[in-house]
Amino acid sequence: MPRVYRISVMTVVSTLFLxxxxxxLNLQDIWNSSKFMSKSIRGIQWAxxxxxxxxxxxxxxxxxxxxxxxNVKSKEKKIVVSGSSLKIDANDxxxxxxxxxxxxxxxxxxxxxxxPRKQYLSRLTPAGNYFLxxxxxxxxxxxxxxxxPQYNQKFSPDGKYIGYVRANNIYRYDIxxxxxxxxxxxxxxxxxxxxxxxxxxxxxxISDGWLWSPDGAKIAFWQIDQSRVPExxxxxxxxxxxxxxxxxxxxxxDQNAIVKIGIITLTSGEIQWLDTGNxxxxxxxxxxxxxxxxxxxxxxxxRKQNSLELLLFDVSRGTQTTxxxxxxxxWIDIHDDLRFFKNGxxxxxxxxxxxxxxxxxxxxxxxxxxxxxxxxDIDAVYGxxxxxxxxxxxxxxxxxxxRQIYSVSIDGKRKKRLSVQPGTHTANxxxxxxxxxxxxxxxxxxxxxxxxxxxxxxLYSLEDRGIPALGEYSLPTVEYFTFTTTDxxxxxxxxxxxxxxxxxxxxxxxxxxxxxxGSQVVRNSWGGSNYLWHSMLTQKGYIIxxxxxxxxxxxxxxxxxxxxxxxxxxEVNDQIEGAKYLSSLSYIDKSRIGIWGWSYGGxxxxxxxxxxxxxFKTAIAVAxxxxxxFYDTIYTERFMDTPANNPDGYFESAPVNHxxxxxxxxxxxxxxxxxxxxxxxxxxxxxxxxxxxxxxxxMFYPNKNHGISGGNTRLHLYTMMTNFLLEHL
Numbered sequence: 001m002p003r004v005y006r007i008s009v010m011t012v013v014s015t016l017f018l019x020x021x022x023x024x025l026n027l028q029d030i031w032n033s034s035k036f037m038s039k040s041i042r043g044i045q046w047a048x049x050x051x052x053x054x055x056x057x058x059x060x061x062x063x064x065x066x067x068x069x070x071n072v073k074s075k076e077k078k079i080v081v082s083g084s085s086l087k088i089d090a091n092d093x094x095x096x097x098x099x100x101x102x103x104x105x106x107x108x109x110x111x112x113x114x115x116p117r118k119q120y121l122s123r124l125t126p127a128g129n130y131f132l133x134x135x136x137x138x139x140x141x142x143x144x145x146x147x148x149p150q151y152n153q154k155f156s157p158d159g160k161y162i163g164y165v166r167a168n169n170i171y172r173y174d175i176x177x178x179x180x181x182x183x184x185x186x187x188x189x190x191x192x193x194x195x196x197x198x199x200x201x202x203x204x205x206i207s208d209g210w211l212w213s214p215d216g217a218k219i220a221f222w223q224i225d226q227s228r229v230p231e232x233x234x235x236x237x238x239x240x241x242x243x244x245x246x247x248x249x250x251x252x253x254d255q256n257a258i259v260k261i262g263i264i265t266l267t268s269g270e271i272q273w274l275d276t277g278n279x280x281x282x283x284x285x286x287x288x289x290x291x292x293x294x295x296x297x298x299x300x301x302x303r304k305q306n307s308l309e310l311l312l313f314d315v316s317r318g319t320q321t322t323x324x325x326x327x328x329x330x331w332i333d334i335h336d337d338l339r340f341f342k343n344g345x346x347x348x349x350x351x352x353x354x355x356x357x358x359x360x361x362x363x364x365x366x367x368x369x370x371x372x373x374x375x376x377d378i379d380a381v382y383g384x385x386x387x388x389x390x391x392x393x394x395x396x397x398x399x400x401x402x403r404q405i406y407s408v409s410i411d412g413k414r415k416k417r418l419s420v421q422p423g424t425h426t427a428n429x430x431x432x433x434x435x436x437x438x439x440x441x442x443x444x445x446x447x448x449x450x451x452x453x454x455x456x457x458x459l460y461s462l463e464d465r466g467i468p469a470l471g472e473y474s475l476p477t478v479e480y481f482t483f484t485t486t487d488x489x490x491x492x493x494x495x496x497x498x499x500x501x502x503x504x505x506x507x508x509x510x511x512x513x514x515x516x517x518g519s520q521v522v523r524n525s526w527g528g529s530n531y532l533w534h535s536m537l538t539q540k541g542y543i544i545x546x547x548x549x550x551x552x553x554x555x556x557x558x559x560x561x562x563x564x565x566x567x568x569x570x571e572v573n574d575q576i577e578g579a580k581y582l583s584s585l586s587y588i589d590k591s592r593i594g595i596w597g598w599s600y601g602g603x604x605x606x607x608x609x610x611x612x613x614x615x616f617k618t619a620i621a622v623a624x625x626x627x628x629x630f631y632d633t634i635y636t637e638r639f640m641d642t643p644a645n646n647p648d649g650y651f652e653s654a655p656v657n658h659x660x661x662x663x664x665x666x667x668x669x670x671x672x673x674x675x676x677x678x679x680x681x682x683x684x685x686x687x688x689x690x691x692x693x694x695x696x697x698x699m700f701y702p703n704k705n706h707g708i709s710g711g712n713t714r715l716h717l718y719t720m721m722t723n724f725l726l727e728h729l
Contacts, residue, residue, distance in 0.1 A: 022473070022474050023472045023473050023474075024473070024536070024539050025473055025532060025533075025535055025536035025539060026536070027533075027536070027715060027718055027719050027722060028715065029469075030529055030532045030533055030536065030718070031529065031533075031714045031715040031718050032712065032714070032715040035469045036467050036469060036470070036529070036532055037467070038446040038447060038466065038467050038526075039463050039465050039466075040447070040449070040463065041055050041437075041449055041462060041463055042055060042056040042057075043055050043056035043067075043099070043100065044428060044437065045100075045101075045102060046428075046430050046431055047069075047102075047106060047431075048106065048431055049431075049432075050072075050430035050431050050432045050434055050435060051071065051072060051073065052069050052070055052071045052072060053069075053070055053072070053430075053437075054067050054068060054069050054070070054080060054102070055067070055068055055070065056068070056100075059082075059084075062084060062094065063094075064082055064083040064084040064094040065082075065083045065096070065097065066079050066080075066081065066082035066083065066084075067079070067080040067081050067082075067100060067109070068080065072430075072435060072451060075460065080109075080135065081109070081133055081135070081138075082094075083095040083096060083097065086111070086131070086133065086140050087140065088140065088141075088142055095111070095113070095131070095140075096113065096114045097111040097112060097113055097114065097128075097131075098112050098113065098114050098128060099111075099112045100112075101153070101154065101155065103155050103159040104155055104157060104158065104159040105159050106135075107134065107135050107136060108132055108133065108134050108135065108155075108159070108175075109132070109133040109135065110130060110131075110132055110143075110153060110154075110155065110162060111130070111131040111132070111133065112127075112128045112129075112130060112131075112150075112153060113128035113129045113130075113131065114128055127149035127150055127151055128149070128150065129142065129143075129144045129145060129146065129150065130142075130143040130144045130150065130153055130162065130164065130173075131143060132162075132175065143162065143173055144164075144166075144173075144180075146166065148166060148167060149166075150164050150165065150166045151164065151165040151166075151194070151195050151207070151208075152164060152165045152194060152195055152207070152208040152209065152210060154212070156172075156212055156216045157212055157213075157214060157215065157216040158216050159175075160174070160175055160176065160216075161173060161174060161175065161216075162175065163183075163210065163212065163219065165193070165194040165195050165209070165210070167187055168187030168188065168189075168191060168192045168193055168194075168195070169182055169183070169184045169185065169186070169187035169193050169194070170182075170183045170184045170193050170194040170210055170219065170221060170264070171183060172266070183219065183264050183266075183269065184221070184223075184262075184264070184271070186223070190225065190226055190227040191223065191224070191225050191226075191227070192209070192222075192223065192224040192225075192226065193209070193210075193221060193222075193223050193224075193262075194209045194210040194221045194222070195207060195208070195209040195210075195222075195224075196209050196222065196224060197224050197226050197229070197248055197257050198247055198248060198249060198632075198675070199249065199250055199256070199257075199632045199633060199634050200224065200257075200283075200285075200634075202632065202634075202635075202676065203632060203634035203635045203638075204283070204285040204286075204334055204634065205334075206285070206286070209221055209222040209224075210222070211287065211288075211289060213289055213293075213294070214289055214293070215293065216266075217265070217266055217267070218263055218264060218265055218266065218294070218315065219263070219264040219266065220261060220262070220263050220264075220287055220289065220296055220315075221261070221262050221264065222259060222260070222261060222262075222284065222287070223259070223260045223261075223262055224257045224258075224259055225257055225258040225259075225260070226248045226257040228255045228257070228258070229248040229249070229250045229254065229255060229256065229257050230248075230249070230250065230251070230254050230255075231246045231247065231248060231249070232246070232247055232248075232249040232251075232678060233245065233246050233247075234247065234672075234673050234674075234675060234678075234679075235672065235673070236673065236703055237672065237702045237703060238702070238703065245673075247675060249632060249675075249678075250632060250633040251629060251630060251631065251632060251633065251636075252628065252629055252631070252632075252633055252636045252637055252640070252642055252643050252650075253629075253633075253642045253643050253644055254633060255281075256281065256283075256303070256633055256634075258280045259280075259282070259283065259284045260273055260274075260276070261273070261274045261276060261284060261287060261296075261298055262274070263296070263315045272315060272318075274296075274298065274313050274315070274320075275320065276298065276300055276311070277300070281303045282300055282301060282302055282303060283300075283301040283302075283303070283305070283634070284298060284299060284300055284301070285299055285301055285334045286298075286299040286334065286336070286338065287299070288338055288340065289340075290312070290340040290344055290346070290363075291340045291341050291342045291343060291344050291345075292343075292344045292363070293316075294314060294315050294316040294317075295312060295313065295314050295315070295344070296312075296313045296315055297310060297311065297312055297313075297323070297338070297340070297346075298310075298311045298312075298313060299311075299334075299338075301332065301334070303637070304331075304637070304641070305331045305332060305634075305637065305638045306327060306328045306329070306330065306331055306332060307325065307326070307327045307328075307332070308325070308326045308327075308332040308334075309322055309324075309325050310322070310323040310324045310325075310338075310348070310365075311323070312365075321364075321365070322365070323346075323361065323364070323365035324348065324361065324365050326350050326352065328351070328557075328561075330557075330561040330564040331561070331564065331638045331639065332351075333351070333356075333518065335349050336381075337349035337358065337378070337380075337381040339381070339383065339384050341384070341386055342386065343363060344362075344363030345360070345361060345362055345363050345368070346360075346361050346363070347359065347360055347361070347371065347381070347384060347391065347410075348361060349378055349381065351556075351557040353370075353373070354375075354556050354557050354558060355374065355375060355376060355377050355556045355557065356377040356378050356379075356557075357370060357371070357372045357373055357374075357377075357378055358370075358371040358372050358378055358381060358391060358393070358408075359371060360410055360411075360412075369410075369411060369412055370412060371391055371408055371409075371410060371411075371412045372391075372393070372395070372408055372412065372415075373412070374397060375556065376395055376396045376397040376400075376554075376556075377395060377396050377553070377554050377555075377556065378393050378394075378395045379393070379394045379395050379396060379403050379554070380393060380394045380403075380426070381393045382394075382427055382429050382436075383429055383433065384410070385432075385433035385454075387432075388433075389409055389410045389411070390407045390408065390409060390410070390433070391407070391408045391409075391410060392405070392406070392407050392408075392418075392427070392429060392433065392436075393405075393406055393408065394406070394425060394426060394427070396554040396555075398417070398422075399422075399524075400492060400520075400548075400554040400555050401480060401492055401520070401522055401523050401524045401554075402422060402423060402424060402523075402524050403424045403425055403426065403525075404417055404418075404419045404425055405417070405418040405419040405425050405426075405427050405436075405438070405456070406418060407454070407455075416455070416456070417456070418452070418454075418455065418456030419438065419440065419456060420456070421440060421442070422442060422524060423440055423441055423442030423443075423445070423524045423525060424440070424441055424442070424523060424524060424525035424526075425438060425439065425440050426438075426439045427439070427452075429454075433454055434453070434454055435451060435452065435453060435454065435459075436451075436452050436454065437449060437450070437451060437452070437462065438450050438451075438452045438458070441525050441526035442524050442525065442526065443477070443478035443494075443523075443524055443525065443526065443527060443531070444477060444478070445466070445526060446466050446467050446470075446526045447526055448461070448463070448464050448466070449461070449462040449463040449464070450462055450464070473535075474499045474539075475499070475532075475535045476496040476497055476498065476499055476535055476538045477496070478494050478495075478496055478524075479494060479495050479496075479497070480492070480493070480494045480522070480524065481493055481494070481495075483578075483581045485573075485574060485577040486577065486580075489550060489574070491547055491548060491549065491550075491574055491577070491578070492522045492547075492548045493522060493545065493546060493547045493548070493578060493581075494522050494545070494546050495543055495544065495545045495546075496534055496535065496538050496543065496544040496545075497538065497543050498538045498539065498541060498542075498543070499538070499539075501587075502587075503586065503587050504587070505587060506587060506588065506589040507541065507542065507543045507587055507588060507589060508541070508542050508543070508589050508592035508593070508594070508729050509542065509543045509544075509545050509579075509582055509588055509589075509592070509593045509594070510534075510537060510542050510543075510544055510545070510594045510595070510596065510725060510729065511544075511545045511546065511547065511575065511578065511579070511593065511594065511595040511596070511616075512530070512534065512544060512545075512546050512595075512596060512597065512601070513546070513547070513549075513575060513595060513596070513597040513601045513604045513605060513608070514597055514598075514599075514600055514601040514604070515548075515549050515551065515552065515571045515575070515597070515600060515601060515604040516551070516552075516599075516600035516601075516604075517551055517552075517553075517560060517561075517563060517567075517638075517639055518551075518552065518553040518560055519552055519553060519600070520548050520552050520553050520554060521546045521548060521601075522546050522547070522548040533718060533722075536722075537722070537725070540726070542725070542729070543588070545578065545582060547574060547575060547577075547578035549570065549571040549572075549573075549574030549575055549578075550562050550563065550570040550571065550573075550574050551563035551567075551570055551571050563639065564639060565639075565640055565641055565646050565649045566649055566652070566653065567628065567639055567640055567649075567653045568603070568604075568607045568611075568652070568653040569652070569653070571604060571607075572604065572607050572608050572611050572612060575595065575604065575608045575612065576608070576611070576612040576615055579593050579612065579615040579616060580615065583615070590615075591617065592617055592729055593615060593616055593617060594616060594617055594618035594619060594620070594664075594725065594728075594729045595608050595609065595616050595618075595619050595620075596619065596620035596621070596622070596721070597620075597621065597622070597624075598622040598623055599622070599623050599624070599625075599676075599677060599706065600625070601622075602621035602622045602623050602624030602625070602669075602677075603621070603624045603625040603626070603655070605619040605620060605621040605624065606619065606621040606624045606626060606655040606666075606668075606685065607653075607655045607658070609662065609664055609666055610655055610658040610659070610661045610662055611658060611661065613661050613662065613663040613664065614663075616664055617664045617665065617728070617729060618664050618665045618666070618667075618724070618725065618728045618729045619664065619665075619666050619667070620667045620669070620721055620724065620725075621666070621667070621668050621669065622669045622670075622708070622717075623669070623670055623671065623674055623676075623677045623681075623706055623708065624655070624668070624670075624677065624681060624682075624685070625677055625681055626654065626655045626656045626681040626682070626684055626685040626688075627650070627654040627655070627656050627657075627681065627684060628640055628650055628653055628654065629643055629650060629654075630677075630678060630680055630681050630684075631677065640653070655685060655688075656684050656685055656687075656688040657688075659685070659688035659689045659691070659692040659694060660692040660694070662689065662692070662694040662696070664728075665696075665697070665724075665728040665729075666689075666694075666696040666697070667696070667697045667698070667699070667720075667721070667724050668682055668685060668686065668696060668697070668698040668699075669682075669698070669699050669700070669701075669708070669717065669720075669721075670682035670700050670701070671700070671701045671703075671704030671705050671706065671707075671708045672700055672701065672702050672703060672704065673702075673703045673704055673705050674704070674705050674706045675705055675706065676705070676706040677706060679700070682698070682700065686698060697724065699717075699720055701713060701717070
């Protein structure tokens with residue numbers, strides 16, 4: 001029986017570059033120059049009164065970085081301080097810093113110097129020495145002078161102290177007394193206080209492991225005991241006898257670290273440990289001080305990650321209550337949407353009705369009302385204007401391929417769309433929610449930054465120069481559409497065609513994929529360097545396509561979570577369905593369809609060319625997972641359960657177990673110092689292909705991590721991939 005596809009054409013993005021210059025893109029300009037870098041605004045920090053903000057600007061000649069204050073009403077710019085003037089001794093070079101923070105009274109700035117050495121296993125936090133600049137007196141002083149990384153620095157609420165983590169212990173520095181105090185004493189390579197192990201940082205997206213209480217009298221902190229976690233060793237290849245870099249990395253079924261929450265009373269130094277239950281095989285992905293003194297909210301997640309409890313501890317009384325429990329037949333996603341009001345009430349997001357929405361609760365955990373509702377997902381919560389009773393957020397309500405900004409009344413009765421143009425919008429609100437900095441991009445427009453009033457009206461542009469060099473080239477538009485698979489599922493997709501597209505010709509197709517849980521590649525947003533590389537390929541006669549398979553985001557829980565315990569099954573099926581649909585078009589050469597991706601996309605490219613061997617001629621897999629038993633506990637077990645509980649799922653989902661099905665041309669790429677997707681994934685895939693007597697190509701990058709970058713690395717990588725496609729597709 002013939003297969004019939006239904007296609008629905010969506011709005012095609014404006015042809016912003018279609019009639020521009022006619023130059024051809026080249027790899028050198030894309031990957032080894034600043035020609036296509038867009039102008040941004042770095043390090044924005046709002047002043048408390050919301051009347052100004054500061055940001056970082058680097059002088060193109062001196063390379064010195066300065067803090068600039070921008071007055072939002074007058075638009076006046078004023079240098080607060082420049083790195084060239086920050087010197088301890090007169091002969092010191094210009095000060096190089098990686099971050100800055102204002103004190104609560106906005107009279108001092110805490111600087112973190114550039115990291116003293118390469119950091120393999122911590123990527124989310126700056127890690128250098130601390131320096132203090134007094135704005136009124138212009139005095140610059142050093143706080144710490146150590147040659148080991150330091151983390152998670154911040155002023156106390158009264159501005160009298162600075163807290164930070166060094167050697168896995170928490171310290172407090174008295175600014176007036178110039179004295180350092182060690183607050184925890186148990187820090188070792190195995191015991192971590194105030195920061196996280198690799199897997200928490202990677203999978204829960206958190207690095208700062210301690211919080212001042214609102215009154216500054218206490219500190220709440222995580223303690224991570226990773227002594228029972230197995231080690232994995234990475235190798236540096238440029239020493240005579242090799243250098244092994246050990247890291248604690250729990251893989252599916254392994255023991256995780258033991259996590260505890262401690263409360264330090266600063267007047268006595270005493271540590272109180274919260275009772276989070278007898279089961280130590282749990283996760284605590286978030287803690288938050290509430291709007292009521294001495295009350296700490298703790299999120300407790302079970303190992304299976306399908307039950308999330310919000311616990312409330314009154315640390316002064318030693319009591320504990322359960323505010324709410326979110327449960328799922330599959331998994332619970334961790335979020336940062338919890339906000340406490342001054343009276344202890346709070347908002348919380350959940351997928352309990354099938355879509356991610358925001359709920360309003362009383363201080364005792366009683367549900368007051370559901371704030372947002374509909375067959376669409378809340379994407380991000382920016383905050384709550386308590387004075388006016390408004391929640392600000394972005395969602396996929398307008399379209400799954402877009403993100404628009406909204407304000408919603410806490411009672412859920414009034415909702416207003418603040419952003420107007422199609423595309424992807426994000427926002428940075430002022431402390432009082434009177435203004436916000438908007439960021440907007442589309443597939444045809446790099447990010448544009450503007451100042452907006454709280455009702456969405458654009459007041460003026462902050463950065464609208466785009467990328468002038470784009471005008472020299474004829475670049476393709478991105479055409480969005482949906483099609484229905486043979487089993488009745490509507491999928492979102494897009495294509496990029498050559499500017500001189502001729503419907504009477506036959507074109508090869510390269511599919512770009514990621515496909516992992518909750519992700520999207522079919523988005524109306526600026527695609528950066530990958531968009532430019534794909535555009536270069538269209539100039540060479542290729543069509544670029546993308547399909548968001550089942551398991552991806554912005555379409556509700558059922559669509560996303562259908563992949564539970566069977567990663568790769570529905571995702572690959574839908575990529576094959578995309579290839580079948582493309583093959584039905586008169587201008588597509590169905591014998592020349594390729595696929596490529598990175599990380600989860602590399603996994604998808606590997607799995608798809610094996611299971612979809614009849615439909616895909618080539619595949620490029622960069623840093624792919626090739627067996628889920630090699631990845632970490634938190635991510636893998638969230639979607640696959642443990643190998644012991646789901647042996648069939650682990651077997652079927654592993655490309656290494658399907659190596660004998662390879663028919664097309666396959667290029668496998670990996671960095672040997674990848675601390676995320678370990679190099680063993682590539683090695684075992686190579687072994688499986690060799691055992692199956694399958695020919696393939698491979699490239700490894702010594703001492704390169706998951707990003708495979710630095711120096712000429714990206715240029716080398718994309719040159720190789722381009723040549724591979726030109727030869728085999």
